[in-house]
Amino acid sequence: MKIVHISAECYPAAKAGGLADVVGSLPKYQNIAGHESSVIMPHYYTRFRNDNLFEQLFQGSAKIGRHDYPFKVFKLLQNPIGFELFSIEIPGLFDRERIYSYHDDTERFITFQVAALNWMKEWEILPEIVHCHDQHTGFVPFMIANIYEYGRLKEIPTVFTIHNGQYQGQFGFDRMHYLPPFHSFFTGLIEWDKAINPLASAIKCAWEVTTVSPSYMDEIGESMNGLEPLLRAERGKSKGILNGIDVEVWNPATDAMLEKNYTLKTVESGKKANKKWLCDQFNLDTKKPLFTFIGRLVGEKGADLLPEVIYQTLSQHHDKLNVLILGSGERHIEQALWDLEPQFKGNYCSYIGYNEKLSHVIYAGADFLLMPSRVEPCGLNQLYALRYGTVPVVRRTGGLRDTVTDIGDQGFGICHDQCVTWDIKQAIERAMNLYDAADEFKNIRKQIMQIDHSWNRAALEYIELYQTIKK
């Protein structure tokens, strides 16, 4: 089957979070299963662009309001990533380093979507499925089905995956002219709550809607920033499919970013060596259990509670644990994490910023990974932690609920119910007890490294879903 994914992120070309990991690995596993899966994304001016060779395939223009943006489509050459990667260069909009957070993001991503379809409508052989991811590609299902100039694409079934329903991309009707002209009869298909909403439009127009875990699918019918009734109405064409991980990129036996590789047999010495490296770098003590958090420092992840949790836990159990944080996000959380350092020197450290290599060493060297998320559509961190023998300490929500079972229920992780300081602190204390029960802890490490979260299963689930709508 010929499948095209359209996305704002794709690892290793451009990554802000888990969306990139998914779009950078799902197509590879679909190809391994015998399909022809590729990705279309914007051509950002990142290091990846400078370090790789591209071939120009097409050039065209995308008319947005009064602007006519010329664009070029490139194909990645000498491709080591396991699928074809096409990127669209749009001067003036994507010749920047960051992926998001510019004042003109609405215009940028609409132009990207229009350019992608302007190119696709010229293809000799059309895709059998167009699979879009998150609100930045949310107008594609609408445009394919309802815009006259894309008539050639009209019958292509579209799938839309919600990775994060918190970000919906709404904007006012004063900017409706950004979209190509369409019959006013269809206006309801782009509207939600008196605004233009690309996420709502995708949920209305895609042939199938998926979320990245079954529990998240159940939760968003109750809570998703105002879209709940729409999700409930469209439940019949919706399904939760749990993400997988790329077990070649995330493999402690071969991961080139680690200080020392290890297998199931050598997990104790391997983790010890990586922990030592971390402790040397961050002035921590290898003998104490090492708790970490990796991720965006935002309320969604429960990161706003970390400073207080760290303060209370380290004040009470001063010399019994170490904490290391890697993340960036809201300024006040970054500042509060920094402010704690002088008080807890030798027991606590934070690295504010994005660092791919460091994240790998932390998954390998830490004992416990904290994920107190308020909302977690799937979460990949806990899956990486499991594969690297690091015990997840998670709040029961979304994908965390679907992938981590508490040790009290014959499981392998530590779970708590509420995203509040007291619950998180309690969970940390339970984890410290587990660390002290050294034999049980070692057994759990071995057990979690063997859990299979590779894409093999989930890639096929998507294929089965495509089969039900394919022409």
Ligand code: ADP
């Ligand atoms: P989300 O996409 O909501 O941020 P996920 O758990 O799905 O959360 O994925 C986060 C991804 O981003 C993981 O690959 C994680 O290792 C990575 N990541 C997040 N923050 C950082 C950081 N500061 N440095 C390096 N990697 C990070």
Ligand code: GLC
């Ligand atoms: C989003 C979600 C995260 C999920 C990721 C990949 O960023 O916040 O939970 O793992 O997408 O699907």
